[in-house]
Amino acid sequence: MTVPSRGKVIISCAVTGAIHTPSMSPYLPITADDITRQAIDAAAAGAAILHLHARDPRDGRPSADPELFLQFLPRIKAATEAVINITTGGGLGMTVEQRMAAAVRVRPELASLNMGSINFGLFPLLERRQSFQYDWEPAYLEMTRDFIFRNTFKDIATILHTLGEECGTRFEFECYDVGHLYNLAHFVEHGLIKPPLFIQTIYGILGGIGSDPENLVHMRRIANKLFGDAYHWSILATGRHQLPLVTMGAVMGGSVRVGLEDSLYLEKGRLAKSNAEQVMRIRSILEGLSLSIASPAETREMLALKGSANVGF
Numbered sequence: 001m002t003v004p005s006r007g008k009v010i011i012s013c014a015v016t017g018a019i020h021t022p023s024m025s026p027y028l029p030i031t032a033d034d035i036t037r038q039a040i041d042a043a044a045a046g047a048a049i050l051h052l053h054a055r056d057p058r059d060g061r062p063s064a065d066p067e068l069f070l071q072f073l074p075r076i077k078a079a080t081e082a083v084i085n086i087t088t089g090g091g092l093g094m095t096v097e098q099r100m101a102a103a104v105r106v107r108p109e110l111a112s113l114n115m116g117s118i119n120f121g122l123f124p125l126l127e128r129r130q131s132f133q134y135d136w137e138p139a140y141l142e143m144t145r146d147f148i149f150r151n152t153f154k155d156i157a158t159i160l161h162t163l164g165e166e167c168g169t170r171f172e173f174e175c176y177d178v179g180h181l182y183n184l185a186h187f188v189e190h191g192l193i194k195p196p197l198f199i200q201t202i203y204g205i206l207g208g209i210g211s212d213p214e215n216l217v218h219m220r221r222i223a224n225k226l227f228g229d230a231y232h233w234s235i236l237a238t239g240r241h242q243l244p245l246v247t248m249g250a251v252m253g254g255s256v257r258v259g260l261e262d263s264l265y266l267e268k269g270r271l272a273k274s275n276a277e278q279v280m281r282i283r284s285i286l287e288g289l290s291l292s293i294a295s296p297a298e299t300r301e302m303l304a305l306k307g308s309a310n311v312g313f
Helices: 032-045 073-079 096-106 123-128 136-146 153-165 178-189 213-227 239-251 275-288 296-303
Strands: 011-014 049-052 083-086 110-114 170-175 197-203 231-237 255-258 265-267
Touching: 011 032, 011 275, 032 049, 032 073, 032 275, 049 073, 073 083, 083 096, 083 296, 096 153, 110 153, 123 136, 153 170, 153 178, 170 178, 178 197, 178 213, 197 213, 197 239, 213 231, 213 239, 231 239, 239 255, 239 265, 239 275, 255 275, 265 275
Parallel strands: 011 049, 011 255, 049 083, 083 110, 110 170, 170 197, 197 231, 231 255
Antiparallel strands: none
16 A cells, blocks of 8 residues: 555544543533633634534532533534534543443534543642642542543444444544554444544553654554555654643644643643644644645645534534
């Protein structure tokens, strides 16, 4: 198979996620108004894809409640052309049914799909804080010391059928390690997933592959071996590795993901005050390297999405 040719770079922005807790940054969007405003600003800054989770506005706890998603999804859709990408990862400790609930309800163009079960260790974050606003925060981080983020072959097949076949949603395939690429290849071989694939390789979660340049090169090499020119590649790196690794990936022909889900910082010692700040920073870097940024319309064409007129919100 041939190596995918360089195209335009898709910028994804993961607006709030389910990893960081409210005490870690005053800029982490929690309420529907916060998520709406930051998502719209990130799209205006150049993000073609907005990856969205929901949180309980009372204490910032990750939530799978479709009603919370519906408080911000229509407003974001009305104000932007961006592709809206709904999580099926949800929050740690949720069942697969809970994690799918919002996406099944709103039938988005794109949804994330984690391609394997892994240890998902957030407990080292406890070492960085002496106090928390809410009791749930330290308990949530501590429980990951004895936690497996479950995504079995049956779970993946269920999501592919329920959300993919029945709702027409396509997927951002999240691969936290090399084995996840082979899991994806298994489903492609058996006809349950059809190209073009959108593969997000993820670096820096404790339990997944580390944030080393050698690992970036290795994941790219294996993806090329398995999928040839049938995929679009994107890179996500956590914490301080975010900008260096995604920039390296973009130079190698990939797209990029930034956002407060993945890193709370704009640079060393400086919290990002918004998702848009991170989008503007990576866009400036990419354009300085003479790389072209994909528009939402170009992104839809690249990923063969069904279009925003065909979603359920």
